[in-house]
Amino acid sequence: MSHNIDFHAVTGPGGGAASLNTEPGEESKLRFKAINAGLYFYHCATASPSIPEHIANGMYGGILVEPVGGLKKVEKEFHVVQSEFYTKPGKKGDTLEFSFDNGLAEHPSHVVFNGSAGSLVKNPLTAKVGDTIRMFYINAGPNLVANWHVIGEIFDRVYPEGSLITPPLQNLQTTVVPAGGSSMAEFKVEVPGTYINVDHAIFRIAKGAVGLIKVEGAEQPDIYKNLLK
Numbered sequence: 001m002s003h004n005i006d007f008h009a010v011t012g013p014g015g016g017a018a019s020l021n022t023e024p025g026e027e028s029k030l031r032f033k034a035i036n037a038g039l040y041f042y043h044c045a046t047a048s049p050s051i052p053e054h055i056a057n058g059m060y061g062g063i064l065v066e067p068v069g070g071l072k073k074v075e076k077e078f079h080v081v082q083s084e085f086y087t088k089p090g091k092k093g094d095t096l097e098f099s100f101d102n103g104l105a106e107h108p109s110h111v112v113f114n115g116s117a118g119s120l121v122k123n124p125l126t127a128k129v130g131d132t133i134r135m136f137y138i139n140a141g142p143n144l145v146a147n148w149h150v151i152g153e154i155f156d157r158v159y160p161e162g163s164l165i166t167p168p169l170q171n172l173q174t175t176v177v178p179a180g181g182s183s184m185a186e187f188k189v190e191v192p193g194t195y196i197n198v199d200h201a202i203f204r205i206a207k208g209a210v211g212l213i214k215v216e217g218a219e220q221p222d223i224y225k226n227l228l229k
């Protein structure tokens with residue numbers, strides 16, 4: 001089938017999709033000037049069989065347009081994409097078929113980070129005590145609004161909806177990320193341990209929306225101390 005790409009960072013028809021529709025075996029090219037800094041979503045927007053079907057099957061990612069001069073250096077940068085899959089029922093191990101009806105009903109079978117349930121549990125993100133982590137968070141949807149939270153941490157700075165040129169909000173626990181949108185957060189990890197990235201619409205953990213951030217380093221009893229140890 002044919003595909004294209006709608007880059008939310010592109011100013012022009014379809015975010016590029018109007019110039020990028022590509023049949024199997026063919027090639028398309030587009031030049032654009034990134035005139036608006038921000039953290040953007042991109043996705044396939046081919047109408048055959050339907051735009052949501054292309055997005056729901058995983059055709060998306062993130063594109064960062066840094067402000068002039070670039071973002072300040074931090075020790076760690078991570079890119080996480082949250083998304084849903086809509087499938088017909090099946091047994092474990094089966095290849096599950098797409099369900100348009102479940103998409104219409106906004107009833108996902110899976111809510112995942114970086115493309116598969118538990119991907120960031122099998123391959124945790126890692127950092128050291130004292131590092132500042134910058135996370136680029138894209139919500140591909142296609143339907144759900146994400147309620148992004150890291151259990152055990154507080155976002156020092158949040159750039160809501162991926163606005164990188166607006167002063168950040170400070171000391172947030174949970175931030176909403178719209179479908180087809182983004183958020184960026186920075187937080188220093190002061191205490192060693194395992195932190196858990198979730199969508200705090202918390203039943204979604206059972207659908208796959210859980211990821212780990214492992215922080216190594218010396219204990220910091222002035223900040224966190226188990227009093228029975």
Ligand SMILES: [Cu+2]
Pocket residue numbers: 002003004044045046054059
């Ligand atoms: Cu496509």
